[in-house]
Amino acid sequence: MTAKIVNLDPVTPVTPAPVRRVVGPPPPPDVLLDVRGLKTYFHVMDGTVPAVDGVDFQLKRGETLGLVGESGCGKSVTSLSIMRLIDIPPGEIVAGEIWFDGQEILSMPMSQMRKIRGSDMSMIFQEPMTSLNPVFTVGNQIAEAVKAHRDVSGREAWSRAVEMLEAVGIAAPKRLAKQYPHELSGGMRQRVMIAMALSCDPKLVIADEPTTALDVTIQAQILELIKALQERTGAALLLITHDLAVVAETVQRMAVMYAGRIVESGPVEDVLLRPQHPYTLGLLSSIPALHKRGRQLDVIKGVVPNPFRMPAGCKFEPRCPYAWDRCRQSDPELLAIPGGDVRARCYLHSPEGASRLAEFERVSVATVADETL
Numbered sequence: 541m542t543a544k545i546v547n548l549d550p551v552t553p554v555t556p557a558p559v560r561r562v563v564g565p566p567p568p569p570d571v572l573l574d575v576r577g578l579k580t581y582f583h584v585m586d587g588t589v590p591a592v593d594g595v596d597f598q599l600k601r602g603e604t605l606g607l608v609g610e611s612g613c614g615k616s617v618t619s620l621s622i623m624r625l626i627d628i629p630p631g632e633i634v635a636g637e638i639w640f641d642g643q644e645i646l647s648m649p650m651s652q653m654r655k656i657r658g659s660d661m662s663m664i665f666q667e668p669m670t671s672l673n674p675v676f677t678v679g680n681q682i683a684e685a686v687k688a689h690r691d692v693s694g695r696e697a698w699s700r701a702v703e704m705l706e707a708v709g710i711a712a713p714k715r716l717a718k719q720y721p722h723e724l725s726g727g728m729r730q731r732v733m734i735a736m737a738l739s740c741d742p743k744l745v746i747a748d749e750p751t752t753a754l755d756v757t758i759q760a761q762i763l764e765l766i767k768a769l770q771e772r773t774g775a776a777l778l779l780i781t782h783d784l785a786v787v788a789e790t791v792q793r794m795a796v797m798y799a800g801r802i803v804e805s806g807p808v809e810d811v812l813l814r815p816q817h818p819y820t821l822g823l824l825s826s827i828p829a830l831h832k833r834g835r836q837l838d839v840i841k842g843v844v845p846n847p848f849r850m851p852a853g854c855k856f857e858p859r860c861p862y863a864w865d866r867c868r869q870s871d872p873e874l875l876a877i878p879g880g881d882v883r884a885r886c887y888l889h890s891p892e893g894a895s896r897l898a899e900f901e902r903v904s905v906a907t908v909a910d911e912t913l
């Protein structure tokens with residue numbers, strides 16, 4: 541006999557219980573963040589947008605990872621899924637596991653997640669004005685963040701706020717703590733956000749395009765600051781950016797995203813000097829090298845696929861100069877590249893691609909040499 545759900549209260553509709561996630565074994569203790577098969581979709585008027593469609597990566601304690609890719613590839617949705625800040629609806633985390641500091645956080649009650657967010661895991665957003673409250677002084681806001689997660693008095697929280705403002709390079713921290721966000725420049729506001737994000741000694745900091753809204757000289761200072769604080773505190777850093785130069789200067793490992801998936805990952809110097817995926821190579825060729833200034837940018841031909849009509853095979857196939865029949869049949873897995881720690885989602889690295897791989901490698905070596913001349 542099948543069980544029937546009986547609604548005893550005719551006013552409240554019956555909502556099905558959330559689907560229990562299949563949770564696998566925890567990662568080894570040195571892995572702080574383990575994202576496995578993450579899928580976050582948005583249900584909109586025209587259909588479903590698979591914004592993140594099977595993302596896997598790991599971040600070890602104290603490690604720095606850059607997540608790069610063109611606008612719209614799913615970087616922010618990945619980070620918001622880790623923070624569990626996706627608006628449901630229209631969003632939905634349809635599959636996957638996220639392990640953070642030994643616990644699977646997608647199956648955790650929201651009350652427990654709130655304790656982690658802002659203390660063990662914190663985020664620096666692109667535009668600090670949207671995250672700072674205009675009606676409170678910045679000192680107050682940092683102190684409140686400290687009080688929310690630590691058992692401290694108001695006075696102790698205020699001293700922590702001043703101490704953090706000093707740590708992010710603010711010259712007169714006591715005076716600045718009494719100022720309101722609108723009284724500060726964009727660079728100063730971003731320093732305040734960094735102070736707030738680091739105020740509870742997080743184990744993980746997620747910085748989503750933290751310098752994009754700032755002018756170039758301030759960008760460099762803020763990146764230096766994030767890097768220095770990360771080294772001093774030993775926090776792991778997930779740095780999201782569309783800028784390969786930022787990644788090259790700031791992080792140890794990188795992951796390249798395309799159409800909601802990671803297409804290549806590995807140590808920064810390996811990925812940037814010996815790219816293994818045609819998309820990574822395309823991104824590298826689009827950087828204006830010094831000697832090329834004034835020349836037309838070599839942008840990747842074609843456009844990002846329509847989210848409602850994703851190619852059945854490799855998502856990069858319509859734009860890929862190396863594509864062949866195999867690429868149209870199914871989407872490749874992330875394949876380990878022999879002799880290192882790089883993985884690439886491309887059939888060139890499967891036995892069937894062997895005859896084509898040599899030509900790709902010839903172009904890849906020539907392109908990287910051209911960029912670094």
Ligand SMILES: Nc1ncnc2c1ncn2[C@@H]1O[C@H](COP(=O)(O)OP(=O)(O)O)[C@@H](O)[C@H]1O
Pocket residue numbers: 582584589591609610611612613614615616617618627630631847
């Ligand atoms: N609230 C939303 N509703 C519908 N679609 C969304 C929403 N947020 C993000 N998306 C879609 O998800 C995709 C990935 O977005 P995002 O992660 O913000 O990209 P980016 O890599 O630039 O950070 C985009 O196609 C975007 O349109």
Ligand code: SF4
Pocket residue numbers: 817818819854855856857860861862863864867872885886887888
């Ligand atoms: S699998 Fe095929 S289409 Fe996709 S990136 Fe590799 S060569 Fe290009």
Ligand SMILES: [Mg+2]
Pocket residue numbers: 615616617748749
């Ligand atoms: Mg974004």
